[in-house]
Amino acid sequence: MTVGILALQGDFREHEEMLRRIGAPTLQVRLPKHLDQVDRLIIPGGESTTIGKLLVMYGLIEPLRARVRAGMPIWGTCAGAILMAQRIAGGRTDQPSLRLMDMTAHRNAFGSQLESFEIDLPLEVLNGDPLRMVFIRAPVLEDLGTAVTPLARIDDGRVVAARQANMLATCFHPELTSDDRMHRYFLEM
Numbered sequence: 001m002t003v004g005i006l007a008l009q010g011d012f013r014e015h016e017e018m019l020r021r022i023g024a025p026t027l028q029v030r031l032p033k034h035l036d037q038v039d040r041l042i043i044p045g046g047e048s049t050t051i052g053k054l055l056v057m058y059g060l061i062e063p064l065r066a067r068v069r070a071g072m073p074i075w076g077t078c079a080g081a082i083l084m085a086q087r088i089a090g091g092r093t094d095q096p097s098l099r100l101m102d103m104t105a106h107r108n109a110f111g112s113q114l115e116s117f118e119i120d121l122p123l124e125v126l127n128g129d130p131l132r133m134v135f136i137r138a139p140v141l142e143d144l145g146t147a148v149t150p151l152a153r154i155d156d157g158r159v160v161a162a163r164q165a166n167m168l169a170t171c172f173h174p175e176l177t178s179d180d181r182m183h184r185y186f187l188e189m
């Protein structure tokens with residue numbers, strides 16, 4: 001089972017490092033032909049506008065959407081989660097993206113006052129055990145469609161992780177911690 005990691009921009013090396021530690025084979029995905037060689041895909045954190053433009057430039061949008069529609073598991077962290085949302089708020093709403101999950105990603109939802117922070121929150125899919133969540137200019141997920149299950153909420157109730165069938169979105173960065181449980185969860189999807 002080869003885990004593709006979209007390697008156009010952002011913190012793809014951290015995901016790669018985490019998967020290497022788990023012992024899962026990885027492949028950096030930059031071109032449509034790379035998609036044929038992977039069984040699942042991670043979209044890293046970074047800058048969603050930039051990654052979106054590069055997805056268009058490398059002709060990846062449609063091939064990627066087709067794979068996901070055919071059932072390939074996909075996980076977006078932070079900018080990756082923004083790229084997976086069908087709707088984007090808190091910035092340019094017309095940025096190129098994959099528009100896969102029935103939800104709105106509200107960009108930079110914590111404002112510039114709070115660029116980054118870490119909290120421990122229980123996560124349903126980890127049996128309710130707490131997970132260290134690292135937020136960096138993070139979005140929150142809003143207007144979840146009925147097919148989308150919220151997996152974690154911050155204290156004020158806003159959703160920071162969600163799943164829709166084979167699609168997983170987290171607003172935080174498990175790849176920047178030493179905790180591999182979220183990666184293992186994705187590998188079981």
Ligand code: GLN
Pocket residue numbers: 044045046047048049077078079080082107108136137138139
């Ligand atoms: N704020 C970034 C964006 O809108 C996401 C930040 C991140 O991935 N850490 O793309």
